[in-house]
Amino acid sequence: MKLRTFVTAAIGLVSIITMTTYAAAPSSFSSAKRLAESEVYYDQDETFYCGCDFDFEGGPDLASCGYDVRKQPLRASRIEWEHVVPAYDIGRQRQCWQEGGRRHCRSSDPIFRQAEADLINLVPSVGEVNGDRSNLRYGMATSSSAYQYGQCTAKVDFEEDVFQPPTNQRGDVARTYWYMRDEYGVRISRQQQQLFTAWAKQDPVDAWEKERNQRITAIQGSGNPYVSENRDPSRQVMPDRQPTPSSLISRDSTAFSCSTRKTCGAMASCEEARFHLEQCGNGRLDRDKDGVPCEAMCR
Structure with a gap:
């Protein structure tokens, strides 16, 4: 225990x-x-x-x-x-x-x-x-x-x-x-x-x-x-020393949703694939674990 x-x-x-x-x-x-x-x-x-x-x-x-x-x-x-x-x-x-x-x-x-x-x-x-x-x-x-x-x-x-x-x-x-x-x-x-x-x-x-x-x-x-300190978890701090590369995050991610876990074949774009990997945690999209989802589409 x-x-x-x-x-x-x-x-x-x-x-x-x-x-x-x-x-x-x-x-x-x-x-x-x-x-x-x-x-x-x-x-x-x-x-x-x-x-x-x-x-x-x-x-x-x-x-x-x-x-x-x-x-x-x-x-x-x-x-x-x-x-x-x-x-x-x-x-x-x-x-x-x-x-x-x-x-x-x-x-x-x-x-x-x-x-x-x-x-x-x-x-x-x-x-x-x-x-x-x-x-x-x-x-x-x-x-x-x-x-x-x-x-x-x-x-x-x-x-x-x-x-x-x-x-x-x-x-x-x-x-x-x-x-x-x-x-x-x-x-x-x-x-x-x-x-x-x-x-x-x-x-x-x-x-x-x-x-x-x-x-x-x-x-x-x-x-x-x-x-x-029992800090409020909703207070998200993204330090300046760790900016997320803009090339990896959709500028209009509201167009996508995590409600359905999709396969690469169901993705309409590389941008959507990156959203599902990085925002939804769908690791299946990155089989070789190199940070690039659905490589046939994103490379």
């Missing part, structure tokens, strides 16, 4: 002392993973989606959470760091991604590197779940082929390109997305915004989420205001 009484007076005192001296923010995804293990999750022993007992060396205890392996037992035996907001969603609207994908963004775009290494966006996960989720959008898994990992109530729905987090982590997901939206310009479709608002109400901030945010603030110098 995520809610637990691990926050003792001693830990609280350490947090207060630590907050007075900020450490250097991680400079890369590799350094972020090391800091997350040693400075944020050093006394935590449950995975984010499934609540499996784990340690970083031994991996997850799948029996502790009733986890059923879907397909990859080797990957399920290790702990991996999950980006709640996938690197794909961070990078796909940036010029570096259009030019060479994630590797090129790492080497050429300091803002992408900062976003990829942001500790607020990293959580420990069973490796198989991290791999299955990949860059699927969050939502409700409704198809008959959706897979639930045994007693772990997370579900992956490859038919609908959806990953459904468990109830007790849905608010954490929403607040992380709002932070990444405000800090790095990550776009959230109208439908997802409505879903996240409902999730945040169902799963309010708890003791561990607050403590985690304090520890990250001590490292990075700032935390997630949706956790610490």
